[in-house]
Amino acid sequence: MRAPAAPPGSPPASFDRLWAELAAIGRDPAGGYRRHAYTPPELELREWFTATADGYGLEVEEDRAGNLWAWWGAPPPPGVAADRRAVVAGSHLDSVPRGGAFDGPLGVVSGLLAVAELRRRGLTPQRPVAVVAFADEEGSRFGVACAGSRLLTGQLAPDRARSLTDDDGLSMAEALRASGRDPARLGPEPDRVAGIGAYVELHIEQGRGLVDLDAPIGLGSLIRPHGRWRFDLLGRADHAGTTRLSDRDDPMLAQARLVLTARSSAEACGGGGAVATVGRVVVEPNAVNAIPARVAAWLDARADEEADVRAMVARVSAEVGVTPVEESWTPAVQLDAGLAEDLARLLTPRWGALPRLASGAGHDAGILAAAGVPAAMLHVRNPTGGSHAPEEHADRDDCLAGVAALTDVLADLATTP
């Protein structure tokens, strides 16, 4: 374990210190970060979270889904009254391969700094306050995004989670065991979910919406419907030099048509904003001189309307003649309108009108919202617009604006019945 962190100073100095501590953990040799769930860098981030929260006087516990909770005040008991439900801020610490520094950690760091600042100010909360670091939000290792919040809320069955495997064939159960956890413990915690009065996730924007509007922070409105589908394209392995074209059954040709059909289907989607991506392909045997026996291609499709997403998947499926495996599906989720109004009213005097942003990306906030938790998102401007890439960036001043806004939000929510 790390030594307990020093007590917090002013938000800017503390931000710089925490950010510098995170900067070194889990660098991807190919650029950016690689912090997959339950790998050594991610376990180091968990130790960092625990030590930092401990230094701030918070009580850290891990729930049955692997999520870390740092409590200011006792967690709500089962059946807690509505006016004593917890106020929670947070995000996640894991990353995609070659991911940016901000996606996830910015929300966790901001939550810790906001709580520390409220304690420094001597605020007396009327409700318990927590900072959460959700586990395995990106799903980059085991294929299911938001695995921690889905498990917590019962949207991912423990048996299915345990049997998910990574690229090395290691199951989540084995990965949990290797990190000293008991995979049998995985499961939902309905009382914990019911005890959350409000969840506010601060997150770097994953596009150029705020840049174009010249606004440092914005509010989430909608998590757009999205899903992941795996197409198993089967062919017949043969020698690349000796097998006549007419004798071939080459699944790479289907993969190519799949990629182009996904793109054209998204372009044809009337409403605009529909996207379809093939970012992951696994070829077997993947030898230069062998026609593949099998190509697995993953389709990621999103749109404003669920029907548009379904239509894109159907067109791709028809093109390659394969019914895909739906690895995940997230219906459209409306974040809490009342909570967003409260935040807008609270923050507008200092930060100006906050743009409302629909998110094309999934978030734990969306998973909680789908489970009935009042959830909101605060977005911080990203001048490059890049996401899931090392270019992702937020200026220090904008990060500090986010911390200040989140501090005000938590102060208000923690003292409002």
Place this chain on the structure above:
Amino acid sequence: MRAPAAPPGSPPASFDRLWAELAAIGRDPAGGYRRHAYTPPELELREWFTATADGYGLEVEEDRAGNLWAWWGAPPPPGVAADRRAVVAGSHLDSVPRGGAFDGPLGVVSGLLAVAELRRRGLTPQRPVAVVAFADEEGSRFGVACAGSRLLTGQLAPDRARSLTDDDGLSMAEALRASGRDPARLGPEPDRVAGIGAYVELHIEQGRGLVDLDAPIGLGSLIRPHGRWRFDLLGRADHAGTTRLSDRDDPMLAQARLVLTARSSAEACGGGGAVATVGRVVVEPNAVNAIPARVAAWLDARADEEADVRAMVARVSAEVGVTPVEESWTPAVQLDAGLAEDLARLLTPRWGALPRLASGAGHDAGILAAAGVPAAMLHVRNPTGGSHAPEEHADRDDCLAGVAALTDVLADLATTP
């Protein structure tokens, strides 16, 4: 080391025994065999070769390129006269991933059995006779096919070979060192090459030519021109859910066009028989929800005419706007016409007219022929026509026909001035 093998019995019994010994080594969990150069199964095959040849009274040595030679009689000295040059039979022991059992090992086993049978018959050779197991013929680990024979003949520079890397980033130099070899020793052996009077490679046919002609064995005529090109398709990693289509630079789209253009270019090749294959693709970061930063795609292209191969590569290159890296190029190689005539004359009385087969696959015989060694190939019927796949097959009777033919060929060549 294994215990020395028992002395040989009759060819059928010996064939069954050697084949059974090989059957257990290097199974690929996904089917077939996986015997990549200098990996544990391939090192076990080398031990097997050494022990088996030793049991047959042959003297085994490894040359500077990693190829194993089992000698009956002393190797020719430098500057040996033409009528004392060696007669060599052989092939390779390594395989592609999920490869068949016959591609390579059948030629090595047949060579060992033929020499053993000649010794059993009491033949007195007028020239040294050797069985060779060439190293790394498939190039499945380090990307260059026929690496052992290319190194031996000076067609692959030792510095380039040492710096080739496998999928784990391990260099050939490191792999050699890990297997107890000195990578500094890698290099050509012009005297050894000049000392080969004839090389005969027995190989399973990699197509259905002999099946269609109802012939158990055939003769090689030509190694068709072929090469491997790596296209590095660069894009920009971005979030698959939040990046507008118009803002994307997605190299998977270029990969898809490359695959389809390769196929259509081969189909458009007038002469017939042209093939182009994309069997290997590496995506970075290969995450479901990230637009790739880079896709590397390998093109394998072959035709009867070199100009046709070049034209296919040029069309693909123009389609994707990328100049590929030529990882290997093998010009058309005519096997030795006189030697093929000798073999045909010798074998026709017993086996009927031997079909002449142009090979779409590269072989060490082609590398030696390009270096001026008189080289011939004997092909054994493959009823499935499958190659580089577990379905590859030769009937036992056809294998024994191949051994008998090779035995007669070596007897003749070893006693002819």
